[in-house]
Amino acid sequence: MDTTLLQEQVALGRDENAYKRLFLHFYKGLIRFADTYVRQHEVAEEIVSDVMLKVWTMQEALLDVRNLRVYLFSAVRNGAINYLLKNRNYTTWDIDQVAPDTFVSSHTPEEETIHRELKRNFAEAVSQLPPKCRMVFKLVREDSFSYKEVAAILDISENTVDRHLNIAMHRLADVLQNYRQRSGR
Incomplete structure (x- = not known):
């Protein structure tokens, strides 16, 4: 998916369909990433939604973002850290996740x-x-x-x-x- 074109369509044309495609493209990965910090799925969803809303409200400033993927993951990391600091959950914080599901399933x-x-x-x-x-x-x-x-x-x-x-x-x-x-x- 060419996110650069979608980024331009959102920034210049305020194209809601392009925004929706960007949102859906990044959403699951950003949720999983936020969840590694906050360990609460609902909070992770809120952080990602806030970051994605900021993307929409940036308007033309969105064109200044060279690598949207890195920008989004950085923004989610910052949002998660801010949440943890604000709620003092950082002492119980663990970024452990499930192992990759890339192993081939056996038959016997x-x-x-x-x-x-x-x-x-x-x-x-x-x-x-x-x-x-x-x-x-x-x-x-x-x-x-x-x-x-x-x-x-x-x-x-x-x-x-x-x-x-x-x-x-x-x-x-x-x-x-x-x-x-x-x-x-």
């Missing part, structure tokens, strides 16, 4: 059991990553952001993104190595 009961065990071990390993490592892993591996985009979203350097991703990948590789040794694969 034994393979299904092995698959569930591996998925559970992988999810546990992801949940045990330091918070920034988890976030970087999810943005790069699950949401396909570039290092530069993740650096802009999280307000860190690209080298820090690389370091966090390397830590995450080494720990997750250990989980796979242990699994292979135990299962004889």
Whole structure:
């Protein structure tokens, strides 16, 4: 989807259909991202809705946004952090999420059991990553952001993104190595 064209149609033409398409294009990913911070789905929806409303009200200033995707994720991150600070929920805050659903489903009961065990071990390993490592892993591996985009979203350097991703990948590789040794694969 060419979001740049939709962005122009919203900014200059105030095109409601283009806005709706932009909204629907980004909505689920932004909700999931906000939810990693606030851990309350309704609050995540409210944060994303506020950010998307701001996009509509920006009018021509929306044309100044070079990368709308990075802008939206950054705005949602800021909104989530502001919510946590305002409501003092930051002490119970955990950005853990479910492991990626990219594993191929097996057919035999034994393979299904092995698959569930591996998925559970992988999810546990992801949940045990330091918070920034988890976030970087999810943005790069699950949401396909570039290092530069993740650096802009999280307000860190690209080298820090690389370091966090390397830590995450080494720990997750250990989980796979242990699994292979135990299962004889």
